[in-house]
Amino acid sequence: MRASARVLGTAGAPLAGVRVIEIASFVAVPLAGMTLAQLGAEVVRIDPVGGAADYRRWPVAEDGTSIYWTGLNKGKRSVVADLRAPGGQQLVQRLIADSGVLLTNMAGRQWLSFDTLCALRPDLIHLEVLGRADGSTAVDYTVNAAVGFPLVTGPSEYVAPINHVLPAWDVACGLHGALAVAAAVHRRERTGQGCQIRLALEDVALGTASALGFLTEAMVNGTRREPIGNAVYGQYGQSFTCSDGAVFMIVTLTDRHFRDLAELTGTTKVIAALVQARDIDFSDEGQRYRYRDVLSGLFSGWFAECTAAQVESALAGTSLLWDRYRSFAEVAADERLRGNAMFAALHQPGVGEYLAAGLPASIDGAHPPAVVAPELGADTGRVLAERLGMTPDDIDQLCQSGTVATD
Incomplete structure (x- = not known):
């Protein structure tokens, strides 16, 4: 990944002037961070040396660049630090205190806890995404299995559970997280108060299942929802096959x-x-x-x-x-996509040029466009200089000691 990305929110962007530090992997928190960046916040993603667990996740381009990683980290700045060493942790804590907003799914780490960081920044907004509310681990695929949806998915004659391929709870969790942070920023502007936000992936799934009536139906009617294929529950909807197979x-x-x-x-x-x-x-x-x-x-x-x-x-x-029904390849080639104002050409180093989606919501008549994802560590030096006032010699010493890394 060979690009440095920096989003400078325009004065009219809803979250212009908001600074965010993100320390996370996979879908939910990176999506929350990217959403905040698209709304004008300046989001700095901090990764360990060599990249986090999702840095090379499939799908990848021909040179090994992760299409997945670049897709979820568009418009952010990238800092690399040794997150296991006390020196790296203290440096990151200073960046968090300077920014005032932290997004993380690194639960249980005392140095990143709300109480620890509030001592450095009393009005801190702290979003921690968990697997389950009790602090135990879970991912989208295990939460989905536990909540019930795979048992009502698929054809009626198929008795085994079927997982859907969309990480729906990760996506919903990321958007819930971005919404909660935006609301907390608004409250801080009014009251000066910080906010501790704990968001469990399982709670997002359970809350959705409750709101849509899946759980209530079982509680009130004592019934068990059965899989019905492509039919639409409670309405008439169905898939039909044409003579040419469409x-x-x-x-x-x-x-x-x-x-x-x-x-x-x-x-x-x-x-x-x-x-x-x-x-x-x-x-x-x-x-x-x-x-x-x-x-x-x-x-x-x-x-x-x-x-x-x-x-x-x-x-x-x-x-x-x-x-x-269309394949992803058909959708990617469809003229409707090219005519969609949310999409614009983006040249992502390592991936190439493609049509990338900006923010789905239009703001004052325009969709905030996608911005390239950064090269890992591309902004380390600039962020340390801008945020913490470090000199080039200070940054060189940190690099030599392995506390931080640049591209």
């Missing part, structure tokens, strides 16, 4: 959607007869869900006789909610 996802949330699907597939009269014969009210979304297999059997014939192009043309004239 697969579409169709969702009906309203009476109009359902009527349009019946008209499109030429099943209006058959459905009317079914309604009369079985006394079904398909204006009730619960009834549409209950009879989903019957309905899918009626609709699937039309899709099986059409090509993807014919289906897309026909669906475009309806109110239906739909899209075709």
Whole structure:
């Protein structure tokens, strides 16, 4: 990785002037840090000598540069220090005290604890991401297994659990973390108070499962949710395969959607007869869900006789909610992505030039753009000089002793 990245938030950016130190690996905390950087904060990521555990994580480019690492660390500055030695720890503590905001998932380290650091910076905002609230370890994949989602994922006839490939709890945790820090910054500006934030990955998953009714359903109704394939629970939605093998996802949330699907597939009269014969009210979304297999059997014939192009043309004239299943390669080549204002060309050393997403939210009509990820340790000297007033000789001595490292 051969680039130095520094985000200088413009005066109008929501978090311009906020300084953040990030000491973490993997998804949740780096995503929180990158989100804060995209909102205008100046985020300095501190890694151990040689890089943290995620520095070479797959996928990688041809020269071994981690596409994963660069993707989650865009727009940050990079400092490398010996995090095991007292000298390196004390130096990092000084940087944290100067910045006033720390993001970390290095739980249990006394030198990074809220109480220790508050002695140096009383108004410190301290975000610590944990696996579980009791301090025990967990990662997205183990939390997902423990919360219940793999047992309701996949086809109904498949009895084994199925993990989804999206690290959903890591992503949600990172965004929860960024939100909590932004709120704490706002409170500090009003009151001068710091804030200790503890965020457990498992709690994010449990809170989400509760809010969406998965846990409440089991508590109140005593029922067990079963896997239903690509159907949409409580509504009518299903995937359909075309004559050329393309697969579409169709969702009906309203009476109009359902009527349009019946008209499109030429099943209006058959459905009317079914309604009369079985006394079904398909204006009730619960009834549409209950009879989903019957309905899918009626609709699937039309899709099986059409090509993807014919289906897309026909669906475009309806109110239906739909899209075709696409691979990542297809999405990457899609003109819709090139026309999306969130994406812009980015040259990432070691990776090459590609379309990179900036902040998903537009701020005052524009998406804050992606900024290249730094080379490991590229900003060590500059940060120590700017933040701690160190001279070149001071920094050289630290480098020679192994306390810090530069690119």
